[in-house]
Amino acid sequence: MVRAFALLGDQRCKQLKNRASSKDQGARGSRTPRPRLDIYQLDDHNCTTSSLSFSPCFPGKSAVTQTHSSAMTFASSSSVLPSGSSKDSSSVTTHSLKSLECRPLATEMVPGLPVVQVKSVPLGTPEFEEKRAALLEAFAAKVPEELRLPLEVIQNPPTDVSSIPTTCGILSPEEIIITEGYDAVGLVEAIASRNHTAIAVARAFCKRSIIAHQLTCCLTQWFMDEAIEQAQKLDSYFETHGNPVGPLHGLPISIKDHIQVAGTSSSQGYFISISDDDQDADIVSILRAQGAIIYCKTNQPQSLMHLESDSHWGRVLNPFNIHLSAGGSTGGESALIAMKGSILGIGTGIGGSIRGPSAFCGIYGFKTTSSVLPTRGYIKGDPPPAVVNIPLSTGPMCRSLRDMDLLMKCVLSSTPYLWDPNVVPIPWTGLETRFNRRLKVGIISNDGFIEPQPPVKRAISWAMSLLSDSKFSNLIELKEFKVLGAEKAWSQVRRLYWPDGGHLTKNGIISSGEPLHPLTEWIYRDAEPLGMHTAVDLTAVHKERDDFRLAFAKSWSDQDVDVIIGPSFVGPACAHDTAFYWTYTSLYNLVDYPGAVIPTPIRAESGEVYDTGYVPLSDACRHVRDLWEEGDFGGALVSLQVVARRYHDNELFGALRVLKDVLNLS
Structure with a gap:
């Protein structure tokens, strides 16, 4: 089990607690168990927490990744969208990310090849997520273990991953x-x-x-x-x-x-x-x-x-x-x-x-x-x-x-x-x-x-x-x-x-x-x-x-x-x-x-x-x-x-x- 905590304001990104899970998923023999990540995520009005797996697509609205210095950084779950229809396309609404409270958000784990995702795509219906999970697992099944990056690289990517x-x-x-x-x-x-x-x-x-x-x-x-x-x-x-x-x-x-x-x-x-x-x-x-x-x-x-x-x-x-x-x-x-x-x-x-x-x-x-x-x-x-x-x-x-x-x-x-x-x-x-x-x-x-x-x-x-x-x-x-x-x-x-x-x-x-x-x-x-x-x-x-x-x-x-x-x-x-x-x-x-x-x-x-x-x-x-x-x-x-x-x-x-x-x- 990997758990990460992100705090608001000046104290955010300062606490990180890790716990290793001994539970073997057994889906692919000796395959390393997929971690879960509990995250506090920001939106316009609140901070939510979710449990996510490191996989091609995280459920939920937003995700957080660790930098190489182990600091946690936020990704806003709602974009600063310009408001209005085509007749008012240039008017804009901005949002402030401050004075927020936290509430829990339950999510599910997504199967598949572990992939870095710093901001997740939204979660669909259970039926859709089941079909999507099958698609991701089929992709993962083609990737041999020797071509998989160590899990710690996926969990703790640097900002620049090009090298x-x-x-x-x-x-x-x-x-x-x-x-x-x-x-x-x-x-x-x-x-x-x-x-x-x-x-x-x-x-x-x-x-x-x-x-x-x-x-x-x-x-x-x-x-x-x-x-x-x-x-x-x-x-x-x-x-x-x-x-x-x-x-x-x-x-x-x-x-x-x-x-x-x-x-x-x-x-x-x-x-x-x-x-x-x-x-x-x-x-x-x-x-x-x-x-x-x-x-x-x-x-x-x-x-x-x-x-x-x-x-x-x-x-x-x-x-x-x-x-x-x-x-x-x-x-x-x-x-x-x-x-x-x-x-x-x-x-x-x-x-x-x-x-x-x-x-x-x-x-x-x-x-x-x-x-x-x-x-x-x-x-x-x-x-x-x-x-x-x-x-x-x-x-x-x-x-x-x-x-x-x-x-x-x-x-x-x-x-x-x-x-x-x-x-x-x-x-x-x-x-x-x-x-x-x-x-x-x-x-x-x-x-x-x-x-x-x-x-x-x-x-x-x-x-x-x-x-x-x-x-x-x-x-x-x-x-x-x-x-x-x-x-x-x-x-x-x-x-x-x-x-x-x-x-x-x-x-x-x-x-x-x-x-x-x-x-x-x-x-x-x-x-x-x-x-x-x-x-x-x-x-x-x-x-x-x-x-x-x-x-x-x-x-x-x-x-x-x-x-x-x-x-x-x-x-x-x-x-x-x-x-x-x-x-x-x-x-x-x-x-x-x-x-x-x-x-x-x-x-x-x-x-x-x-x-x-x-x-x-x-x-x-x-x-x-x-x-x-x-x-x-x-x-x-x-x-x-x-x-x-x-x-x-x-x-x-x-x-x-x-x-x-x-x-x-x-």
């Missing part, structure tokens, strides 16, 4: 080299040069991915046996024919959970949407044909429609600060890649679901213009209603610019437009695209709606300083870029996401006894007052969307830039359940422009403050400042976003080629 896979002793020296020493391009070259076998590479990434999962809850499915079998076939082919199967020979690639992979299941982030898949999505088929090994699927948000990857599998944690979000909706991918449990993954998004997570976790991510890459098979059954109004985009998430280019080159070389007429036939030149003049770069300090938080402003200043250096004056013409209508775009896009009033997904979630998660509830606040759109309604909102696109294109042309560089989010990675404002990414989904996220050397510092002359641009802007002042984001990574015009994806990569040396990109 644990290297130091935990589970990986061999060769496996550490394989998973850390290359980007995707370098790894396929090493396999082709016979420096590593496909089996060795597959085993290394399978092992590292399950270690990463225990620390961040990034996976939904893990199929090591199948991956090794794929690798054996690739090695046999190489031995027999003397050459690789294709340009991705032996490269492990992770896949977001909702994308179909034959022999696995897929979902839209809620339990009742789980379905078995008997065929691959087109992009998965292409990757396999070129030699890729599919070995895991990754976590995503409930309903796919927000920037916190919390589902029936649990909440994904940021590897560099587990008290912060890994982003969404492709947050499982971003956490896994940041933990080096994947070298290349496939993300999707209609509001920032590739760029947001990539920025939160400091990796590279690219959202294409819609229909540049094939997306058939991305959703089994009926797609989310949002895609009626905002087209789905997809793209790579990885370690370098050339990895993004590799994925694009390999997929488009297969001419997917010949069998899918929805794919636009654009020949890929990528990083080989050249400008025969200076690159015109517009830089965004703010979007006129929300002023970025302090570390993002420092990142903008860092980029501006490098881009304006006289030694690059023959390469770059730097301009200030004024964003047209960011507040209007944010209002529009939130309404466009819900042509059905949100009823389809909401009813699907609650029908199974699954609880709505905080950010899922928040996104429905705008949806439900709108109700089901008629054909006339859709025609009107499409005209409004297209009118905005025309105005934005004119503004871009008037400012005469090739690409723009600006924030990827209002701040660095945010605290859990507070990713309310996607304005810096969703705008470019509304206008359907391609965008890439690039890391910077900037990290958030504890205690950073806003400028003394700060004046909020809006109520939302004021709320973003409040969220900053209430949290501790020390060590959080900061990334920026580079955007080009619609269907100028090649030109975007040509610009990245120029920016690579200026901004020291990998």
Whole structure:
């Protein structure tokens, strides 16, 4: 038995009492008994206590984790939510965490593989929790004891867990080299040069991915046996024919959970949407044909429609600060890649679901213009209603610019437009695209709606300083870029996401006894007052969307830039359940422009403050400042976003080629 006590006010986090249980659960032979954790958890009005197990998803509203110094830290069980409907979306309500009392809250233990969770997802009905428990146990049964982290690591994780896979002793020296020493391009070259076998590479990434999962809850499915079998076939082919199967020979690639992979299941982030898949999505088929090994699927948000990857599998944690979000909706991918449990993954998004997570976790991510890459098979059954109004985009998430280019080159070389007429036939030149003049770069300090938080402003200043250096004056013409209508775009896009009033997904979630998660509830606040759109309604909102696109294109042309560089989010990675404002990414989904996220050397510092002359641009802007002042984001990574015009994806990569040396990109 492990019991932890957290006290309020100045005395909180100062008492920790441990008692070891001798009771053997006996579920897996000599398996270590799962601990329970009694926690005092804060909400708006009180402090509750609950008994939780260290498992992929804790029941209850909130959880607490121990840092490496054995101090206990709180995670608020209710987010500071902006109040109001879509007509009052910028008004906000803040809550104080003080003068609270304590009361007990009874909860149950959840079976499954022990996984760090600093803030739990809500508890559903007993019937739902029973089904969910069976799902978690089935996952756990696939994980051998030798790949499980010691229980004390799960109970007492450091704030930054990113180095644990290297130091935990589970990986061999060769496996550490394989998973850390290359980007995707370098790894396929090493396999082709016979420096590593496909089996060795597959085993290394399978092992590292399950270690990463225990620390961040990034996976939904893990199929090591199948991956090794794929690798054996690739090695046999190489031995027999003397050459690789294709340009991705032996490269492990992770896949977001909702994308179909034959022999696995897929979902839209809620339990009742789980379905078995008997065929691959087109992009998965292409990757396999070129030699890729599919070995895991990754976590995503409930309903796919927000920037916190919390589902029936649990909440994904940021590897560099587990008290912060890994982003969404492709947050499982971003956490896994940041933990080096994947070298290349496939993300999707209609509001920032590739760029947001990539920025939160400091990796590279690219959202294409819609229909540049094939997306058939991305959703089994009926797609989310949002895609009626905002087209789905997809793209790579990885370690370098050339990895993004590799994925694009390999997929488009297969001419997917010949069998899918929805794919636009654009020949890929990528990083080989050249400008025969200076690159015109517009830089965004703010979007006129929300002023970025302090570390993002420092990142903008860092980029501006490098881009304006006289030694690059023959390469770059730097301009200030004024964003047209960011507040209007944010209002529009939130309404466009819900042509059905949100009823389809909401009813699907609650029908199974699954609880709505905080950010899922928040996104429905705008949806439900709108109700089901008629054909006339859709025609009107499409005209409004297209009118905005025309105005934005004119503004871009008037400012005469090739690409723009600006924030990827209002701040660095945010605290859990507070990713309310996607304005810096969703705008470019509304206008359907391609965008890439690039890391910077900037990290958030504890205690950073806003400028003394700060004046909020809006109520939302004021709320973003409040969220900053209430949290501790020390060590959080900061990334920026580079955007080009619609269907100028090649030109975007040509610009990245120029920016690579200026901004020291990998």
